[in-house]
Amino acid sequence: MTLFGKFIGNTMIRVLPLVAALAIGGFAIQASAEDGEADLERGEELYSLCVKCHKADGGGDSAVLAPAIAGMPSWYVEKQLQNFKSGIRGLHAKDTGGLRMYPMSKWLRTEADQEAVAAYVANMPATQPERELEEHGDAAKGAGYYAVCGACHGASGEGNEGMGAPPLIGQSDWYLKSSIEKYKAAIRGSGKGDPFGAAMIGMVATLPDDNAILDVIAHIQSLEK
Ligand code: HEC
Ligand code: HEC
Structure with missing residues (x-):
């Protein structure tokens, strides 16, 4: 197994129980959103x-x-x-x-x-918001990071109600960046009684640095039609 494969493998082991827990939580959302x-x-x-x-x-x-x-x-x-x-x-x-x-x-x-x-x-x-970030990442590298994200946000970034995960396509690049940074700093997702936000704090830990954040955003934007 390559180092990268191992990284993703380990990450999935950590992600899967969460995915299951959120899927159960997700039904509550579904039920309240008619x-x-x-x-x-x-x-x-x-x-x-x-x-x-x-x-x-x-x-x-x-x-x-x-x-x-x-x-x-x-x-x-x-x-x-x-x-x-x-x-x-x-x-x-x-x-x-x-x-x-x-x-x-x-x-x-x-x-x-x-x-x-x-x-x-x-x-x-x-x-279709215009691109506003001055720095752009590498979409191909971003696709590797996105393998984790797709488990909840969908392979095409379309979102998944059962997981409580919003669509990421069609969102502004600057807002994707600011949200990821806020989860990383526990500025978002650390409120009392926010299991979904808390899950995202765990997920952004798979993006090791600022370049990885730009890379995953570049991949998300490449998903747009
Ligand atoms: C275990 C499921 C799961 C995984 C995996 C996951 N997310 Fe999320 N994500 C969520 C949920 C649930 C929310 C909504 C959280 C909230 O209410 O704050 C969310 C919210 C977000 C938001 C905020 C969107 C908005 O409109 O405010 C961004 C950006 C995001 N995720 C990016 C990512 C990225 C990038 C990855 C991969 C590194 C990822 N997510 C992996 C479940 C997940
Ligand atoms: C004074 C400016 C302001 C007004 C008025 C305002 N919003 Fe917002 N809204 C914001 C900002 C700023 C954010 C981003 C918060 C963040 O970064 O987490 C936001 C975030 C949101 C989000 C979360 C989006 C996401 O992707 O998670 C929703 C939904 C939303 N607003 C809906 C509304 C609705 C509906 C109204 C009218 C009833 C409204 N807002 C009025 C400033 C405003």
């Missing part, structure tokens, strides 16, 4: 609260650290809105972006409002 009844008109009305940062087309704005959210699955949007509202995400003292989003989540007073705006966001056509 968008059939969400009110899209109410969602549109509520989205006016989001436009300032996430922009009218949902493409996000790096100047205010707001990611692209248009077309994100409603189960993930809803889950993150709940995470922010309950302070599981976004309250770390060094989480500049999270600290901006946290108070916004409080404007959604009821679960029905969270559902409505999540359904509206999911219904918006996905944007």
Whole structure:
């Protein structure tokens, strides 16, 4: 076995029990995310609260650290809105972006409002954010690192509801980088009662340095249609 194969092998041994645990946890999410009844008109009305940062087309704005959210699955949007509202995400003292989003989540007073705006966001056509990072990694090397990530985020970066793992395609390069760095520093994922975020802290440990982060991002971006 090559050194790299061994590395991946060892990593998978660590990842697989987590994958199983998250798959069980994932059913809880699935059960709570029925968008059939969400009110899209109410969602549109509520989205006016989001436009300032996430922009009218949902493409996000790096100047205010707001990611692209248009077309994100409603189960993930809803889950993150709940995470922010309950302070599981976004309250770390060094989480500049999270600290901006946290108070916004409080404007959604009821679960029905969270559902409505999540359904509206999911219904918006996905944007294709421009590349903003000045440094680019090596997509071929990144594919090696991504072997671990694909177990949850899907081989094509399409996400996996059962695993609670969001799609990574269609996301801005700067936000992928900032999220990975935040997990690495336990600025995101270390909130009380955040098993999914905590799992990601474990996963980014498989990216040894800044180059590896850029490489895996280059691979994720090469997956885009
Ligand atoms: C004041 C600016 C601001 C407003 C207004 C705002 N957001 Fe955000 N939002 C952010 C920032 C900044 C982040 C990134 C947080 C981070 O880096 O972890 C974010 C993150 C998110 C995420 C998580 C995305 C992901 O990939 O995990 C969702 C979902 C979201 N916002 C939805 C909304 C919705 C819905 C509204 C309107 C009800 C809204 N936001 C209003 C700034 C804002
Ligand atoms: C065991 C399953 C699993 C594996 C493996 C995994 N992830 Fe994740 N990932 C998740 C989950 C679950 C979330 C949502 C966490 C949260 O709520 O903060 C997530 C979130 C993310 C986010 C934040 C996306 C957003 O919109 O905010 C990024 C970026 C990410 N993962 C990248 C990676 C990369 C890169 C790898 C491989 C090194 C990886 N993940 C491996 C499960 C996984």
